[in-house]
Amino acid sequence: MSLSQRKSFSVFPAIQFIIIIALTFVLSVNSFAQEATDDTTSVTSVIIAPPTNLLVEDFEYDDGEKLNLIWTPSIDDQPQVGKVTGYQVFRVTNDDVTTKIAELMPGANNFTDQELDKDSTYSYYVTAIANGAEASSVTTSPISPQREWVNFGLTNLFVIALIIGGAIFYFIEMGKRGKKLFVRKIAGLEAVDDAIGRATEMGRPILYIPGIHDMDDVQTLASLTILGRVAEQIADYDIKIRMPVARSLVMTAARETIKASYQAAGRPDAYSDDMVSYITDEQFGYVAAVDGIMVREKPATVFLLGAFFAESLILAETGNHVGAIQIAGTARPAQLPFFIAACDFTLIGEELFAASAYLSNEPKALGALKGQDVGKIIAAAAIIAGVLLETVIQLTDSESAATLLGYLRQAFTT
Amino acid sequence: MNRIGIIVFAGVCVLFVTSWFLKGSVGDATMTEGFLITLSAFLTLAIMSFLYKDNPYYKFAEHLFVGVSAAFWMTMGFWSTIVGNLIPRISDSLGAWFLQPKGEINYFFLLPIFFGFLLLMRLAPKGGWLSRWPLAFIIGTTAGLNFVRYLRSDFINQISATFVPLVVDWQGFGHFFGNLSLSATGPLVAMVGNFVIFGGVICGLIYFFFSKEHTGWFGTASRIGIWVLMVTFGASFGYTVMGRISLLVGRLTFLLRDWLELMT
Known part of the structure; x- marks a missing residue:
């Protein structure tokens, strides 16, 4: 065996050994690294920071x-x-x-x-x-909820109510002292006298429908206030009034109202509880009955004043069909279109609430109406100011305008 | 009832009975189911006959509806209000007798009972005036509670909701006219919308202002206000009529599919 051969023999096993060792090391390191990575993943998936x-x-x-x-x-x-x-x-x-x-x-x-x-x-x-x-997280120290007697978060509401309430009291006082309180004409109410006169001439009854809500609806209250005035005229002219209702409490209140009106007109003997009759609480049962009354009794005049829902068009259309003059009014925006389409006169929204004041011409009612007009002035002024400030902010990015708008929003947000 | 009336009535009876037996004997349907479907169809047609004119069938359906619903609401009122809400709060034993779950006793609930009895006093010959007290209580509390509610929701919050800018995304006239677009999300449409909101609300407020005669510029603004209202009502009218048409379709579907089986 030559030296070179011996050398080659001695070199190759050494290289093989080194390669094997190196591979083993690399694999083992890799394996350890893999384990370490797995451990790390495992640890981070289960350990989280608390709130x-x-x-x-x-x-x-x-x-x-x-x-x-x-x-x-x-x-x-x-x-x-x-x-x-x-x-x-x-x-x-x-x-x-x-x-x-x-x-x-x-x-x-x-x-x-x-x-x-x-x-x-x-x-x-x-x-x-x-x-x-x-x-x-850490457990907090014990605490008890506190009751606050005054909600200062509604201070703005209080101030606005105070201003409007103050205005109402002011105008009532003015009215009581004899100052004439002007209220513009409301077309629908101008027609009330004509409508009652028509029923008198035709000798037919007047049908008064106060909506289908109970006494906890402001529209029903407004309707009964108007009823008081209408019933007084009806008592004067000695006409028959028919009032089907959908709520027992409304029946009681309506009877009281009509009774008081007949007494005020000096005709207590002409009053009868039968003028007001309870039908049913069921919306469409009530509608079916009122439609029947309309076509059978053929009233000369129909008042539809109060809170109405899906029945509004059915009632107004039947009244139109029997040829009655119809005066309607509601504060429900979804039903107003039907009244406008099918009735002769319609009191839109607040006109229904203004009607009682207009008809009575009393200082208290007129003062309340004029006080509410002060509220409308406040609303219009605030809206104009708010819109102008918003526009200025859009045009100039003014910080002072933004601050002012912030105050304004705070005053008119609850 | 005249002769024609009798003939029509006989025809209706024959149709009713025929429908009842046919619907009750087809497939898995029982005679009771056949009767109920026939009755529903008869009552639907009876109510719809009002479109022609008032007639005995409509009167029958009307009186049936009124009678059944009045009785239903009275029963509901008794079991849900008096038995469900009131009795368990004033007496455990009475609540148990009515099979009601035990409630928290609260003697403030004696007050509505007292007011209820006062309301019934109007039936008494001499105590009728007492029934005015609960009415006064209801009307007074209603007015007081609603004052705050409406002042918040219908007045104050509506005002701040109307604070809209008359210009939107403004970067000068050049940019505005150079990028005019009728896109629903573009500044032009937003600005027109805001102008309509602002102008419509102010003119609407003027229409509902009662302390000044609507003449001159005030009258013009008032007329614009009523125009805005009418356009809104027109849109609302169309929207609601669409809803009513779907109700009619529902009823016709019942007649044509469930009763006559003319459609699937």
Whole structure:
């Protein structure tokens, strides 16, 4: 064997050995690295940061039944990371009973606990939830909800009510002192006298429909106020009035109203409870009955004043069909188109509420109407100012305009 | 009833009975189901016959509807209001007798009972005046509570909602006229919309202003206000009529599919 041959023999096993060692090392390192990476993944998927800065404070201006919770979400609650799958809010009462009170979506940072007892104390903690892991915030100190007697958050409402109320009282006082309070003509109400006169001439009854809502609707109240005035004229002319109603309380109130009107007209003997009759609370049952009354009794005049819904067109169309002169009015925007289409005169929205004042011509009612006009002036002025400020901000990016607008919005937001 | 009336009535009876037996004997339907579908169809047609003129069939349907619904609402009122809401709050034993779940006793609920009895006093010959007290209570509380509610929702919040800019996304006249577009999201349409809102609200307010005669510029603004209202009512009319047409389609579908089986 030559030296070179011996050399080659001695060199190759050494290289092979080194390569094997190197490969083993690389593979082992790689394997360890893989394990380490897996470990890291596993550790980061189960360990999440808890929500922090949990703050519990009394809910402002309530009856002592609510507490507000605010916290900073977990730092692992980010759209890119997406580890946190939600939050759970826990309440601990003063007798150490812990209750889960809410499950919230990721990103949540506040919650209002309601229906609490102001004589108890409550602590809270919030837990961030991930897949198979959770992390809780620190439990807060015990706190009781407080009852506030005055809601200062509605100061602006109070001031505006005071201004409008003050204006109403002012105009009532002016009216009482004999100052003539001007109110413009309302076309629909100008026709009331003619409509009642027509019924007298034709010898047919007057049908008065006060809507289908109960006495807790302002429109029904307005309708009954107008009824008082209309019934007085009816008593004067000795005509028959027919008033089917859909609510028992409205029946009672309407009977009282008509009775008082007949007494005021000096005709208490002509009053009868049968003038007002209860039909049914069911909307379309009531409509079917009133339609029947219309076609059978053929009233000369139909008053449709109050809160109406889907029945408005059916009633107005039947009244039109029997040839009655119809005076309608409602504050429901969706039903006004049907009255305008099918009736002779329509009181739109606030005209219904103004009608009673207009008809009575009494200082109290007229003063209230004029006081409400002051409210409209305030509204118009505020809207013009707000629109101008918004426009200036768009044109100039003025900070002072933005500040002013902020104040204005605050004054007209509740 | 004249002769024609008798013939029509007999025809209706024959049709009713025929329909009842046919609907009740087809497929899995029972005679009760056949009767109910036939009755529903008969009542639907009876009510619709009012479009021709008032007639005995309409009167029958009307009286049936009124009677059944009045009884239903009275029963509902008793079981949901008196038994469901009132009794469990004033008496455990009475609540248990009516099979109601135990409620929290609150003797303030004796007040509505008292007012209820006062209302019934109008039936008494001499105590009728007492029924005015609960009415006064209802009307007074309604007016007071609604004052705050309407002042907030229909007045104050509406005012701030009308603070709209008359120019939108303004970057000078050149940019505005250079990029004129009728796109619904473009500045031109937004500005026109805001002008209509602002002008419409102010003119509408003027229309409802009662302390000044509507003459001169005030009258012009008032007329614009009523035009805005009428355009709004027109749109609302069309929208609601579409809803009513769908109700009619629903009824016709019942007649043609469920009753006559002329469509699938």
